[in-house]
Amino acid sequence: MAETLCLSDSDRSSSSDQSVPSRSNNRSLRIAEKERKKNEAEDSFVLALRYFSEVEAGTPVAGNDELDRNLAVVEKVAFSKGLSPEAISVLLEFAMSLRMGTSPCVRVLKCLIPASVVAQQAVVRAVVWLNVSKIPISTQVLFIKWVLTVFDLIDAKDQLRAIYGFIFSFITEENLCPYICHLLYLLTRKENVHLYRVRKLLELQSKLGRQPFLMHLLSLYKVFCPELVTLSIPSRIRSGFKNYISPWKSALAAVQKSNGQQVSSSISAAFTIKEKSISRKRKHCHLDLPALSSVLNKEPQSEQTSRRKMVPLVHLSSFAQMLKDMHRIELPAQMGSLLGSSLALQYLDCVQEESALLRLNFWLGCALHEEFLFCRQTSEEALQFLNNLLSAQHFLQEGFSSSDAFLYKFLNVWDGSLLRPQILGLLSNIPVIPSTQIGRLLFEPLTQLFFTSSMFFKCGLMECLNNMLLKWLTWHSVYALEDDLDISLNSHTSINITLSGFKDSVMELVHFVGRLASLGLQLEGCNTLLLSFILDFYETVCDTFLKFGLPLVVMPPPGVFYPALLATDPVSVDRLAYIMHRYKLNLTSAKSQEKQTEPQQAFHISRHTFRQFNHYLVFMVNCLWNCRMFHANTDMHVREELLHKSNVPQYWTRFDFIHHPAFTGYAVDFHQKCWPGKKDVDVNSIKQSKPWSWYLEYLFNQGFDGLKDFVHSSISRQVTAGDELQDSQQR
C-alpha cells in the first residue's frame, strides 16, 4: 500500500527503498555486536533490540519474562541516553506491527526518545502499519503525537510528503483529526492543495464545527491556493493545535541535555540547522550506516533532476549564491530555521511569501508557548532565541502576531526582571492596538509592574514605550495614504485601522505614559535619569505632526512639565526648552494647515491643547525671563506669607536664567569671566542689558541649543509674555 501511494504522489521512483528497513536492522545489529565486545553494559541492550526485531508474531505477552526484561532494558537506555536511529526503527516496527498485541506497543511508543535523529523510513513504515494492523484509536493518537513531537528530528521529509494523500485519508477519523491536521500543516506544500481535499475539509468542518485545527489547515491552504478556499478565515484563530503537552517532551529535553547536544527542542533546532546537518552526517559516517545517509545524499541530486529544479535554502552558503538562485529557492520544512539565518531572512523579506510567514508565525507561537511561557528553566538558549527573534523582527521591520499574543499573556505573569531587555524589546515591536483593547492588554499589566519595580525598570519601560510610539508613528507615515483614511498597519496582518482609530490609540498611549511619568517622578523624587527617559519620550511626542504627519499634538502633563522646568540640572531644562520649541513649530504649522484645509475635514487640534501650550509657555517665559514666577494665575499655589517667611530675597527672581538652580553655576562662572577683578560676586549685575545678552550668548555656547532655539522662537526683546498671552487668547 505504501508503495502505491509513494508512486502515485511523488515525482520520483522509490523502488530501491523497499528493502531498506530490514537491511538497516540487520546492519545495526551487526554493529551492535561489535560494540558488545567493548561494552558489557550495552550488551543487554543489543540483545533486547535483537529480541524485538526477531520475536515471532503472536508470542504471548502475559507472563513473558523475557519481554518484560527486554522492555525494561530498552526503557532504561531510552530515558537515560536516548535511542539511536536504528533502535528507533527496530522498536517502531515492532510496536506498530502489533507483533505482540497492543499493550507492549503502547509501552514501547512511550519510550521512543531519540538520541539524535529519527529515520524517515521508519516513520513512513509506521504510518503504513497504521492502516494495515488493527491498532486501537488511542494508540494511533499516541503515535501521531509522537511523530509531531519528534517531527523536527526526522532526518528528511520528502517521502513523508510523498504519502501526503495517504496521511490525509486519516482525517476522517474523528479522534485522530486534530493531530492529523497538525501533521498535515507541517507537511503541506502548494502541490498538495487540491480541490477535493479542500472539499473534504469543508465537509468535516460542517460536521465538527469551526474547529481551530481545521481552520489552521484551511488557512494554510488558502494562502497557497486562495482560489480554492473561498471561506473567510478570521485573522486570529483561537489557540490552534493544542498538542504541546506530550509525554515525550520533558524526557527528550532531559536526554538531549545530558547528551550535551543541541539537536532538538524546537528552539535549538531552529538555530543550529547548519551545524546539525553536518553533525548528523558525521554521526552517520561514524555509525557506518549508508542506508540512511543515502537518503540524505540523494536529496540534492533528486532535487536537481526534478522538474522544478528547486534549491533548498539549506544548501545556500553565500549571499552571492542566494542572489543567483533567488527564483528557485525552496523553503525548509522547519520554518523556525529561517529566524536564525540572515540569508533566509533576506529571502523572506524580498519574496514576501505569505505562506512562509504564516508557517513561521505558527511555529513561533508554539515555540514561545511551549519552550518559554511554560518552561521553568530559562537558559542561554532562551536568551539566544529571543535575541534572534528580535533581530529578525528588526530586519523584517515588523512583529509576528504570535509573539504579540505571547507577550500579552506573558506580561501577566512576568516578574519584571526575567530577560528584561528582550521582553521590552519585543514589547516595543508590537503593532498598534485598538484603543478599546489597549488598556486591558497593555496598560493594566504594565501599570502594576511599573509602580512596584525599581527605578531602572521604570526607565527601561519608558524607553520601550518611546520606541513603541516611534514605531507606530513610523508605520503611520509609511503606510498612511493621504486620501485613504484606512491604513493597513502591517503588510501581513489583516488588522486595518482607520486614521481616527489610530489617533485614538496613539493618544491613549501618550496619556498613559504621561500618567506613569508624573507619578513615577513623584515616587522616585524626580530622579534625573528617569526624567531624561521621560524627556526622550516627549521629544517624540512633540514632533508627531512635523516629523510623522500625524495631526495630533498632546502636551505633557503638569507632573512632567514642572519637574523638568524646575530641575536642578541644566540638561533637563535645556531639553524641555527644545521640546517646547518643537511644540511651538508643530502647533503653528498645524494651525496654518488647518486654515487652508476645508473645515469639515477631520483635521483639528483642540483648543485645549493650544491653551495648555500657552499656559506652559507663559509660565516658562515668566519664570526664566521676566522674573515673575509667582504670577497670579499660574499653577503654583504658594501663599505670599509663606514665601516671606522663607526669607528668600526677591523670591520671584529665583528661577530666572541667573538664579535658576540649574544655571547659578554658569552665572557665577560668567560673572568671574566678565569681571575678573571683582571680589564679591553679585550675579544681579548680569541683568543689565549688555551683560545679559553676553550671558545668553555664553549659555548658548555651552551647548544649550534647546534654550537657544526656545529663546529665539518664543522670546524676543519686543514680545513680552503679556503679548504672548494675548496672542494665545486670539487663537
Add this chain to the structure above:
Amino acid sequence: MSRLNPFAKLPGLNTASVLLVESEEHFQQSLAEALVEETSVTVNVRLAKSFPLPIENDESRPRIDLVVFIINLTSELSFQSAEASLKYLEPGYFLGKVCFMVTNARSSSVPAERLDAVRRLAASLHCPLLFAEEQTPQGVTNAAERLLTILKAAAGFVPFTTPLYLSNLTRCTLPPDIDQPSFD
C-alpha cells in the same frame, strides 16, 4: 480572635518591618536574606507559616508595615492557607499594607483556574500581586527589590506617598481572557 493591627505599636526609627507568610517555607528564607541586604533603611524581616501568629511573640514583634503572602501556584494548599490567614489581619492592613507574591506561575502543571483564583482574591482586596522567579538568584534579588519598593512606601519612607496611595496604583486587576486576543 486576636488580629494583627497595623498601628498597635510605634514605628522604629529608620526601620521598616515586613512579615513573610508562606505555608511551605520554600522561598521565605532566601527572600528574607535578599531583603536585609538593603542599606538605606533597616529592614526587619519576620517569617511565619500562617496566621494566627503565636501570642507569646506579641511583645517582641515590631510594628509590621507590610504583610506578604507567598503563594506557590503548584500547590492548592499554599493558596488555601493564605486565604485562611487573611481574616487574622485588621482591615487597616488592606489599605496598602498587604501584598501577594506568586511563585511557579510559569509552570505547565499549574491549572489556569488557580491563578485566576489568586488574582480574584488579590483584586477583591485591592492588593498588589507580584510574580517571582524564585529559582534563580537574579529572580530572588528582583523579587526582594520590588517588595522593598512597596515596603518603603508602606512604612512611610517615600515622601508625598502613603501606602494607600501606592496601592491604588499597584492593585491587581482581573485580566481579561486573553487566550488569543482578537481584534475582529
Add this chain to the structure above:
Amino acid sequence: MAGEAASLEVEGPLSEAAQAELLELCEEQFAHLEKLQNELLLCEPHFSDSPQEQMQNRLMATEAELKKRQTEEPQLLAGNPDILLHAGKEEVLKLCSQLETVLSCCQAKRDKLRETKELEQKWLEEKTQVLKAAKNHVEQLQKEKEDISVHSMLQDIKEKIQKMKAYQETLMECLGDILEKHVPLPQMEAGPSRRKKSADSQISQELVSLSEILEVLMNKALQSPHDPYVIVDETFWPPYVEMLLRYGMAVRHQENSFKIRLGAFF
C-alpha cells in the same frame, strides 16, 4: 517622617546650634507621632469584614487622603543656614551621581545607535544587491522570451507532453500491478468454500477486476463529463463498490443508487 530627620543627621559635622535645632524638630515630630498613635489606639475599630463595607472604607480613606493632599501646603525646611547648606550639598551630590548614570546611559545609547546604523547600512547594501539581481533576472527572462521561436516552443511542449505520457504510463502500469497483486478477483479467494462451489463460480465468472471498474469509471468521467455515471451491474463485485464509495474514490448518484461515478479528483 522619622526617616527624613534621620537622614539629615547623618551628614557630617554640623554646628551645635544646628544640631540642637534639628533634634528639637525631631522631638516635635515624634511627639506629634505619639499623639496620633494614642488617638489611633483609642478609637474603636469599627471596621467590618464585609467586602462591601471594606470597599466603602477604602473609598473614604482615599477621599480623605485626596482632600489632605489638595489642602496641604509646602513646609519650610529648618531656618538654620548651616542645615540648609548641608541639605543643599546633599542634594547636589545626589544630583551629581544621578547625572553620572545619565551620562553612562547616554553613552550606551549612542553606542547602540551606532551599531544599529551599521547593521542597517549593511542591510541596505544587501537589499540593493537583491534588487539589482532581481532586475537582472527579469531582463534575462525578457530576453529569453524574445529569443524564443515558435518552433522551439512547440518542440518544448511536445517534449513535455511526451514526458507526461511516459509518466502516466508508468503510473498506470504500477496501479495495474498493485491491483493485481493486492486486490485480486474474488474467485481466487473463493476457493476454500467448496459447498457453494457451483453458485460461486457462476457469479465469479461474470465479475470484472477492480482495475476494470476503475477504468470504466475513469473513461466515463473523461468521455462524457456531463454524465459521468456508470450503472452498477452484477459484474461489479459489491465489496469493491463498497470500498470505492467508502474511501471517496467513487460517489453514488443522488437519486439512482445503482449509478456511481468517479470522485471529483480534478
